[in-house]
Amino acid sequence: MPKLPTLFALLCCSLPLLVNAQKADYRKTENGISLTFRNAPGTIDQNLAIEFIRDSIVHIRSTPLNNSVKQSAQLSITDTLQSKSTPHAIEETGNTIHLKNKVLQLSISLLTGQIAFLNPNGDTILCEMPRNAQAFTPGVANGDVFYKIKQDFKISEDEGLYGLGQHQNGIMNYQGKQVTLLQYNTDVAVPMLLSTKNYGLLWNNYAITKVGDTRELLPLSGLALYAKDSQQGWLTASYVNKENEKEVFTTRAESDIDYNDLSDLYKFPQGIDLSKCLVRYEGHFSSPLTGKQRLHFKYAGYIKVWIDGKLLQDRWRESWNAGTFELEFATEANEKHAIQIDWKPEGAQSYLGINWQRPIPQAGRRIFGFDSEAGDGIDYYFIKGSNMDHVISGYRTLTGKAPVMPKWVFGYWQSRERYKTQAEILEVAKEFRRRRIPIDNLVLDWSYWPEKDWGGQNFDAARFPDATGMISQLHKDHFKLMISVWPKFNQEATTYSQFMEYGWLYRRNIADGRKDWIGKGYTSTFYDPFNAEARRGFWDLLNKKLYQKGVDAFWMDASEPDIHSNISVQERKDVFQPSIGSSTRYYNAFPLQNAKGIYEGQRAEDPNKRVFMLTRSGFSGQQRYAAATWSGDIASTWNDMKDQIAAGVNFSMSGLPYWTMDVGGFLVEKRYYQPQAADQEEWRELNSRWYQFGAFTPIFRAHGQFPFREPFNIAPEGHPAYNSMVYYIRLRYRLLPYLYSLACKTYHDDYSILRGLAMDFTGDTTTYNINDQFMLGPSLLVNPVTRKGANSRTLYLPTGTSWYNFYTGEQVQGGQQIDAPAPFERIPVFVKAGSILPLGPSLQYTDEKNDQATTLYVFEGGNGDFTLYEDDGLTYNYEKGGFNYIQIEYDDQTKTVTFSKRTGNYTAAPKSRMFNIVFVSKQRPSGIDSQAKPNTSVSYKGNSIKVKLTNN
Template sequence: MFFRKEIFFGAVLMLWIVVSTYAQQGVPTYQKTHNGVKLTYRNVPTALDQELYIDFYTEQVVRIRVVPEDGKKPTNESLILKDTVLDQRVDFSFSQQGDSLMLQTTRLSVKVFLPSGTVHFFDSDGKSLVKECPRDARSFQKNAYDGDRFYQVDQTFQISPDEGIYGLGQHQNGVMNYNTGRRISLLQYNTEIAVPFLVSTKNYGILWHNYSITTAGDTRPLLPLNAFRLYSNDGQQGWLTARYVNKENESEVYQVRPESVIDYNYLSDQHKYPHGVQLSKSKVYYDGEIASPYSGLHYLHFKYSGYIKVWLDGKLLQDRWREAWNAGTFELPVELKADERHRLRIEWIPVGNESYFTLNWQRPKDGPEQVFGFSSEAGDAVDYFVFSGENIDDVISGYRQLTGKAGIMPLWSFGYWQSRERYKTQTELEHVAETFRRRRIPIDNIVQDWSYWAEHDWGSHEFDAKRFPDPDGMIKKLHQQHFKLMISVWPKINEQSSVFPEFNANNWLFMRNIYDGRKDWIGQGYTSTFYDVYNADARQAFWKHMHAKLFTKGVDAWWMDASEPDIHSNISVDERKSVLQPSVGSSVRYYNTFPLLNAKGIYEGQREIDENKRVFILTRSFFAGQQRYGAAAWSGDIASTWADFKDQIAAGVNFSMSGTPYWTMDAGGFLVQKKYYEPNVSDLEEWRELNARWYQYGAFLPLFRAHGQFPAREPFAIAPEDHAAYTSMLYYIDLRYRLLSYNYSIAARTYFDDYSMIRGLAMDFPTDTAVYAINDQYMWGPSLLVNPVTKMGQRVRRVYLPKGKDWYDFYSGTRYSGGHFIEAEAPYERVPVFVPSGSILPWGQPLQYTTEKPQDELTLLVYEGEDGEFTLYEDAGDGYAYEKGAYSTITFRYNDKQRMLTVEGRQGTFEGMIQKRRFHVFLIGKTAPLGVDVLHQKKPIKCTYEGRPMTIKLN
């Protein structure tokens, strides 16, 4: 109910009674505040001494802040929130009911159990959403760093065993639903993105308002290997047997030794390896048995580089590869019984003399209670927001109301992107661009990766005149050929760089890495550091150089690499904290926020100069709220393996369900095994198939971008024209352009309605609990169920079709009922895609680039079985006029019973809008199967549309 005067005066009277009587009994006092209530606990035997602040930000969003007795009074300062949300008034009711305090809006109820201060959240119908576990001494533990005083803060929530939990950024564990007892590290790192926001199928979300390194889910610390009872290969208790052998001749044994802890995590751990053993020449076997003191589900956590295989009781559980300098991670869930011995074997082949391998584990959870926690290294308070909604989209909408809209990316960004690590010269880049146009492969975007500058001049943003003699002419030529150019810009500055003196003189740099003397891997090696994004003047200076040296030349988009910041790879977390020196406070407190401020400076700098060109930032790291700065993320330096490929599906879905919609990955993977450099026939065919399958997946993402190390990643460099891989890659590039109107329309929905383009199945089918456990399927917008093929040689793929819909094969139109698995055909050149009944899917003309010709002829594919609708969105394709209403929409509605398609009158206008167009309409059903591969076999219903309402009878 809405807040009323009589409720207020009654509450005030009750407040004085409570203050006078409760104070005598050692119970909490409370008082109404601007948008909520403040509760004070002093000497209450059932609770910590604390101050509890409850504040509504909207009718569906409430903030909880809990400050210990000697803590700082909370402020509204936030890097995450928009400034405009801090002073909004929200109507709410306020009453005491027995030993509980109730606060209610029309969308959300908050119940405080007064004896403990525990908070319970309910939706507008009174249905329980989520509840705090009581706080105790572990909730606030005093700590300090670099003179900054803070607490390690912890809060745990009771959750339901049957709900799905998603979000929390991007992680490489292959997990989509986090209600599985998992431990998630929210720590910015190459391939890992920390966004402290989750959503639940119970239609709530939690934003953990903290900037420091945080553990989420199962927050208990991991245990080392020797927390198991260990047995050597010959039965001795206390260790595993480690054998270091010559990888070329295993009969030559370098060393055998007992190892009970495997912890070679960072550069600083390299001394722990056997003295005198060259890892680059070695293969290492770990053999023996393990026995746990616990029964239940255990998680084995591996960090590794090189090749690794893991067997338990003779069963191969994992077979992986990672490049030496960029260690990967994976987790193995295993059921173990207490004191039962299990044979463990690990085969590890390091790559290079600096390699990384760590094995830890998590014991089974305590008791039957289902909990989900957050534990952060630094904070002044337990500080979080709870969002309620009608569905997950509504919850994400509440999140974006607070943290910012995700703007519509420019139309050209929905075309195909070609990148490579890297184009070394102007001639090379221009040749690739010309080859695309000559071969008539559709493309809009080409990318110049790092090191286009002179070797010593990292941070200058200056092209090396020897290799790029005419960058202005190069960019002008690319534009004439209808290319856009994205260029790599690191927040890194070499000590020898031409801009170093300016940044150094103004204290705009993190100087510790310079004084530590670490050198990068370029040429002779150069000392370097990163600029201080927390200093507004430093951000402006950094943009000033980007503007003068790149933007004025016509560069269209920014690739913000290493934005974690990765000041130096593979140093320990403690060392990373020491070299990250924010001017606003300690690195421990602000650790995860560097990418947010980095994007802010570039976005604000470009928008101030040019409102006619949308900001596009591709960044390797991301934080809550960064979507408001024209930012997209990619998944970092993943490996070109089938396992890494599959992990990207869950990584992308959870990133999207973190409220941050624009995401992609390196199609084909970034890091490449040496076997693909000069491949034999078998390896070459695997390489081609891997890339073909990865392209198939990439076509159904917000950005379709191929990138990676050698071998080159252009389709014509991967396979000849008559090869199935080449044919498939071109098919999906062409398909990307055919879906341009669909993709751009769902991007607009993402801005106007806070929609998400990449959609975990639980978003659209929350009552079908079978989808919660599926980690390799997703919806691309409302109409395409995408099922990537992630196994070599796979030609049939198991696909789950959710309940409540009929499903049509995208290519053939074959109809299937929902609610069960099918064995879907997955030929080399196609990825299984299905369309739900009630869909209206626009299918455009072939294009060589997004603006080659107007979409004045559109095919509409209407899928019978239920009513449906789709809104076609169009605007100028660039600039920010759409924010002021310069756009148009056309809504299509299908009545299944009448078999009638209604085209509503066009709404809105913008300069250059198509006034007249042709629609070609197909009705697809079980008696009329039809897919995009066979559209030519039937004639459509044709009609002309000039902006006025019309109806079309579909037979």
């Protein structure tokens, strides 16, 4: 290994020269090596264990010597995981130990414990920074003794970094950013990082964690502030009448804008009714540091931000569910900039907080860290892949496969907040079928129970007199019913006493007497899914009251858990008291355990019916419990729609493949309740654009507060908005052969349906920061329109291939930015050259019997393949081989399509299938809107067939 000693010397060149330093003791273990560091001048005293799980997956664990901290429960990693690596070589060279197999090399300093991960050629992929005194800081909470954990890594400045769950700041690439992993309505914490250098880090920790640039965010007063009249030290805050800005209620100096939680509201001027105010902050600021400055905003209400007279943000969020965004801008040190912030609070209780993230110093630009509030040691998995999909496959090796979802999940879902009666939901179902708008799933949101019985899981008999009959009728009309279930129990609920007697409920919120917002307000709490008996009890309740009535799937709302939206994080931790340890240690794992109970309960009750659930939060490993996640209570705004793109794609790149959102947005501005004509048309345009986007996500689901969200309640038949929404719902059903085959690939090959551009075009660095485009599967480049009044949009076509307009078949070369047409009724979608895109017939629901041909669009310009998948769509027979594959390949040189012999054991598949092939080329453009005649038709009976294509 001639390169390695030199390499490690370079990696450690910033460390002091260690002459005659005491080296670590080490011993070989069955699948790795164990090292002990005592009195080593280059590091702290620690035990370091390195274990190969697979040739490409290594488990790293470091704990202090004489560690007495209780080991954390193992929740994310599968119970059945076993090490299955091939033998590896161990070699000592000077002060370094080298571990090597055919995929990966590790170099470990015997002086510092620092680990470098290298490819077989000796090139560095990633390197730890040495652990120092900050790695393990003793902590305690609620009687639980632990360490505050910190580990930094040395990265390349030119790599793209993704994953980490779902966050609402519009950021795609996390280079240089700070991300807080904290479960919250609209934010999902998943500690999995994915790099364009084809590695991943799974940080095996359940606590609230800062990732990336982990330095503390500073208050706004960290900047030099200047008032409106140029006095130094603050901004001028004017509280004026929002109906008459000439009327000033009060003016005062404010240097820290820190109104983040309910407990901060006392800081506002006394005697001021915020609901009547426009708060205007004016003045200047300067930074003592040159470089990229970032301002982190938390806000509720209306907010506009100008810097140097340029409007940079214009947003709205309802008061009870504050949103976030970041502003990034470069400045020179001590350079003054004008700032104005106009904030209109939404109600008497509203929130605004601003923090400053300093420029990263030169020495820190290659540092990427994890900083967790609690743990028993540094614990992470390094995963190497030949591409980013292989890395995600390694993540699922550790945390579990994503099951194939029921086929109906890939149809269209309709929801609203909320269907209040049995008659109402049945009437909506009837109207969909009358209008022949395809649909598979209706969703019954919260408060179907009697008001005080939240947690009883009983239907209110006055409004749902025959729930069983209602569900049966929906099934007869080919609808599935998903129902909202909260892990919450009112003190007056019929189930409360039993759950409390068994010790299954958190008690602090009851002791505090904190009331919710329903009716008169009820004291409530949440059950403890970390308690196995409580999980079984909760499932038994759902089974008896809902599943046995025919409910098809569960919507696991408030699974953060959302004890209360606007209390501080510390107050939330005080209320959330898991039975296995402190909330500080296990804060982010509640949704994982909640999903576990439902999945295991339903599979035990009904072993061969596929489980499906929708959760508002997620965590590493949750994909194995048949859980999809939606992006929470986002707002019905153009900004929020755009932010969903990066949020959903990064969630998928965290290894959890099933994501969705409230198409149309959940929270609605009051101007849309009884809209003026212009507002009415904007509402229709916004929803049209959102439906267009939603049709190309893994799960297509419309939902939100009033106004009602059904297409026919948004716009009348014949309106461009109605036409567009119905068009994309119908298109969704034509895409089913493509989508369902990708769902199979997600299970069998650990694929990801929703894909950042960097996954498929890693060599094209232009794609790394694009946050408003994505790939749906291998073929479709989707470009949502997120700007009011747009009839075109600028987009980037990745290099290395040509692209075809999905609707017209027009060919465009890749490697360029274009201005693509985006008329009201269409968003730009492009198909990669070499693609084979299967489109099915028009359907009204996913299991509708239809023997019409499947159309294969074959796009000239590259070799391509697609594997068409068949199974029964409902059972777990696919786990036992009950599925078929039809491999279809296209050779661009010979213009030949080859259908392989059908393989598999799904005997109920049609013995014969018709395929119409449409060959798309520059000479013969043809898109899905062009009504082109097929080049040829093929009767496929399960045997291999070759078809020659021409441009005639």
